[in-house]
Amino acid sequence: MVVDSVWAWVEVRFKLSREEDVRPLLKKPVPRHATNPIYCLGGISFLSFLLLVGSGILLARYYVPTPEKAYDTVRFIMLEVPMGSLIRSIHHWSANIMVAAIVLHMLRVFFTGSYKNPRELNWIIGMLLLFTTLVAGFSGYLLPWDQLSFWATTVGLQIPAVIPVIGPAMLKVFIGGGEVTGETLSRFYFLHIFMMPSTLVTLMGLHFLIVRRQGISGPL
Amino acid sequence: MKEEKRVTGEPFFPHQVLREAFAGTLLVASIVLLASFLPAPLLGKADPFITPSPIFPEWYFMAMFGFLKFWVWDIGPLSGKILGVLLPGIAIGFLFLLPFLDRSPERHPLRRPLVTAFILLLVFLAVYFAYFAIKITLEHAKVGG
Numbered sequence: 629m630v631v632d633s634v635w636a637w638v639e640v641r642f643k644l645s646r647e648e649d650v651r652p653l654l655k656k657p658v659p660r661h662a663t664n665p666i667y668c669l670g671g672i673s674f675l676s677f678l679l680l681v682g683s684g685i686l687l688a689r690y691y692v693p694t695p696e697k698a699y700d701t702v703r704f705i706m707l708e709v710p711m712g713s714l715i716r717s718i719h720h721w722s723a724n725i726m727v728a729a730i731v732l733h734m735l736r737v738f739f740t741g742s743y744k745n746p747r748e749l750n751w752i753i754g755m756l757l758l759f760t761t762l763v764a765g766f767s768g769y770l771l772p773w774d775q776l777s778f779w780a781t782t783v784g785l786q787i788p789a790v791i792p793v794i795g796p797a798m799l800k801v802f803i804g805g806g807e808v809t810g811e812t813l814s815r816f817y818f819l820h821i822f823m824m825p826s827t828l829v830t831l832m833g834l835h836f837l838i839v840r841r842q843g844i845s846g847p848l
Numbered sequence: 849m850k851e852e853k854r855v856t857g858e859p860f861f862p863h864q865v866l867r868e869a870f871a872g873t874l875l876v877a878s879i880v881l882l883a884s885f886l887p888a889p890l891l892g893k894a895d896p897f898i899t900p901s902p903i904f905p906e907w908y909f910m911a912m913f914g915f916l917k918f919w920v921w922d923i924g925p926l927s928g929k930i931l932g933v934l935l936p937g938i939a940i941g942f943l944f945l946l947p948f949l950d951r952s953p954e955r956h957p958l959r960r961p962l963v964t965a966f967i968l969l970l971v972f973l974a975v976y977f978a979y980f981a982i983k984i985t986l987e988h989a990k991v992g993g
């Protein structure tokens with residue numbers, strides 16, 4: 629079979645199925661208490677993220693982040709592109725479910741006391757993951773450039789504006805002034821498709837490495 | 849530390865992977881169903897001169913939005929507006945530092961009632977202020993026509 633010869637080619641070069649490497653990876657025991665469904669919420673957040681990346685890449689094929697074109701390209705995606713409406717709606721729902729799953733995951737970690745020594749750092753990384761996800765959601769909300777996204781962003785930006793000194797300075801850097809303009813749109817687009825996803829990938833990598841290294845917390 | 853005793857269980861592969869595949873399939877199926885029957889909305893094109901009403905932020909910002917509308921009182925030199933951001937900021941700061949503030953090795957939520965009460969209070973306040981945000985936004989929308 630072709631598959632066998634491809635596998636053999638890879639195997640000779642990378643020794644992927646070496647017993648002592650594979651055993652700890654695949655046969656690592658999962659403690660009985662951790663098979664409770666509340667322990668899969670972290671995995672659900674991660675899978676939602678993968679769906680977001682997949683559908684987001686497809687959306688980016690058509691979307692143009694300028695005040696003149698943004699709305700029309702989203703309309704085009706909804707009405708003309710084959711399955712465009714489905715793809716955009718999958719992106720929409722995955723985003724909402726990701727935030728919900730993260731919040732529930734956090735509550736699980738809280739109620740099982742899993743943030744305590746030695747897992748303090750992973751709690752902090754988790755908090756950063758939460759905030760990065762929220763910024764990704766906020767920046768994404770503006771992109772369709774419809775009445776809702778424009779005005780919800782205008783209202784939302786009043787929050788950082790209140791913070792003395794750094795608030796207005798932050799707005800200048802990240803938004804390009806105090807008002808929502810094309811400048812805001814292009815900065816949010818950059819945040820949304822580059823800064824936040826790459827930050828999330830980095831933080832998730834650390835998060836998972838630490839979980840693997842320390843093992844899941846014991847039963848209550 | 850008593851929690852570090854080694855627990856035996858089923859191997860990650862295939863037992864746990866199968867369970868996760870099951871949960872993952874459920875998730876994807878739910879998202880595709882939701883996306884098919886409740887597509888993402890798209891209103892009219894943004895118009896900086898026409899403020900629609902009511903406007904809602906995403907649901908996960910609703911509590912923050914509600915608190916800003918709720919807190920109108922100045923305290924000393926701090927204006928109500930600043931406190932509207934500062935007070936939730938302090939609560940979030942506590943959450944960030946939780947592992948360093950709550951250092952007892954006790955893990956069961958009922959055996960650390962103070963911390964558990966703090967989290968339950970936060971959850972309750974978040975739900976309440978989200979409700980408050982929706983209520984007040986809808987009232988304003990009615991008055992404003």
Ligand code: HEM
Nearest residue numbers: 667670671673674734742743750751754755757758844845
């Ligand atoms: C993008 C968001 C996140 C992803 C993808 C994620 C993923 C995961 C996964 C897969 C696990 C393994 C156990 C489980 O699934 O329950 C885990 C554990 C953990 N997570 Fe997260 N997480 C995220 C956000 C958070 C947040 C917001 C917090 C808390 C503030 C957090 C704190 C922790 C801690 C402390 C553990 C270790 C738990 C234990 O050993 O029992 N994570 N995370």
